[in-house]
Amino acid sequence: MILLSTSVAGSIGCSGGSGGSGRFVPSDNKARDVLDAVLAAWQRGEPPGQINVAGTTVEVVDSVRRGGQKLAKYEIAGNVPSDGPKQFAVRLTLENAAAQEVTYVVVGDDPIWVYRDQDYTQQQGM
Numbered sequence: 001m002i003l004l005s006t007s008v009a010g011s012i013g014c015s016g017g018s019g020g021s022g023r024f025v026p027s028d029n030k031a032r033d034v035l036d037a038v039l040a041a042w043q044r045g046e047p048p049g050q051i052n053v054a055g056t057t058v059e060v061v062d063s064v065r066r067g068g069q070k071l072a073k074y075e076i077a078g079n080v081p082s083d084g085p086k087q088f089a090v091r092l093t094l095e096n097a098a099a100q101e102v103t104y105v106v107v108g109d110d111p112i113w114v115y116r117d118q119d120y121t122q123q124q125g126m
Helices: 002-015 019-024 028-043 117-123
Strands: 050-053 056-061 071-080 086-094 100-108 112-116
Touching (some): 028 050, 028 056, 028 086, 028 112, 056 117, 112 117
Parallel strands (some): 056 112
Antiparallel strands (some): 050 056, 071 086, 086 100
């Protein structure tokens, strides 16, 4: 799976915004819907990893999230401007913790990958 992740993300980084990279970047609506489904799954207690969203495989990468950490509520605040993958600012409220602002990156076709921003950056070798 990691090899596929590197392959998809590498294709985006090397394509320069034109050409064939568009197929690896979901539409704004699809990316937001997938992110919403990922966060709702977390709220239900599901761990990161692979989930199915409307017939599409979604891989969730979030190394900051710990087992047993409960998401009380979330709000997708909006898009973060990007020339590459879709990025969204999200306000997370964990049980027994202060709210926090994080950014999620959504990239891919099938599977679609949802990364917490620092996981995406690390995966890209930045």
